[in-house]
Amino acid sequence: MEDIVIWGAGGHAKVVAASIRRAGRFRVAGFIDDVNPARAGEPFFGATVLGGRSAFEALHARQPVALHLAFGPCGARHRLGAELAARGVTFPVLVDPTALVAEGVTLGDGCYVGPGAVINADARIGRHTILNTGVVVEHDGAIGDAVHLAPRVCLAGHVRVGDRTFVGAGTVVRDEIRIGRDCLVGLGSVVVRDLPDGVRAYGCPAAIKETP
Numbered sequence: 001m002e003d004i005v006i007w008g009a010g011g012h013a014k015v016v017a018a019s020i021r022r023a024g025r026f027r028v029a030g031f032i033d034d035v036n037p038a039r040a041g042e043p044f045f046g047a048t049v050l051g052g053r054s055a056f057e058a059l060h061a062r063q064p065v066a067l068h069l070a071f072g073p074c075g076a077r078h079r080l081g082a083e084l085a086a087r088g089v090t091f092p093v094l095v096d097p098t099a100l101v102a103e104g105v106t107l108g109d110g111c112y113v114g115p116g117a118v119i120n121a122d123a124r125i126g127r128h129t130i131l132n133t134g135v136v137v138e139h140d141g142a143i144g145d146a147v148h149l150a151p152r153v154c155l156a157g158h159v160r161v162g163d164r165t166f167v168g169a170g171t172v173v174r175d176e177i178r179i180g181r182d183c184l185v186g187l188g189s190v191v192v193r194d195l196p197d198g199v200r201a202y203g204c205p206a207a208i209k210e211t212p
Contacts, residue, residue: 078146
């Protein structure tokens, strides 16, 4: 069984670790906490916090190890993923065994498909994107890099979501909608109109509340 390190040592990291163990492909070799590296040596969810960034770099220098980025901020996940990929770090796709992934789906490096998620035919999922618990991405969806679809988000057919966008729990998006890059869509929203890049929107129907 191949080792994998999880970058992150909070709630989402626990969710990812549980999926990894259910799938049985990897062994969780430890967690990285670059926010509080003093946690090094602390037991955490069946493994150990290895320390901060330097701990991963030392481990990877001795023997290359697979890595998963399991933390929330989309921009940080996007930057770190690109930097480490350029240095040869590998990011496996992680799919919980309870998820349903249809024929023709494309999954980018380092993406995570959580428990009970459904990705339907010919959807495309970007690198380091989180499809959290119970997410539905219908046919022909196009989800960018380092997106986070929170639990129970439901995207109808042909929806497009730009890079680094966060969509809050329970949000529903009508078919054919485009949500731009670097957006934040508040939880429980109903999106029936396109959203441009870089906005915050929420409500039923979702309305833009803040612009850059």
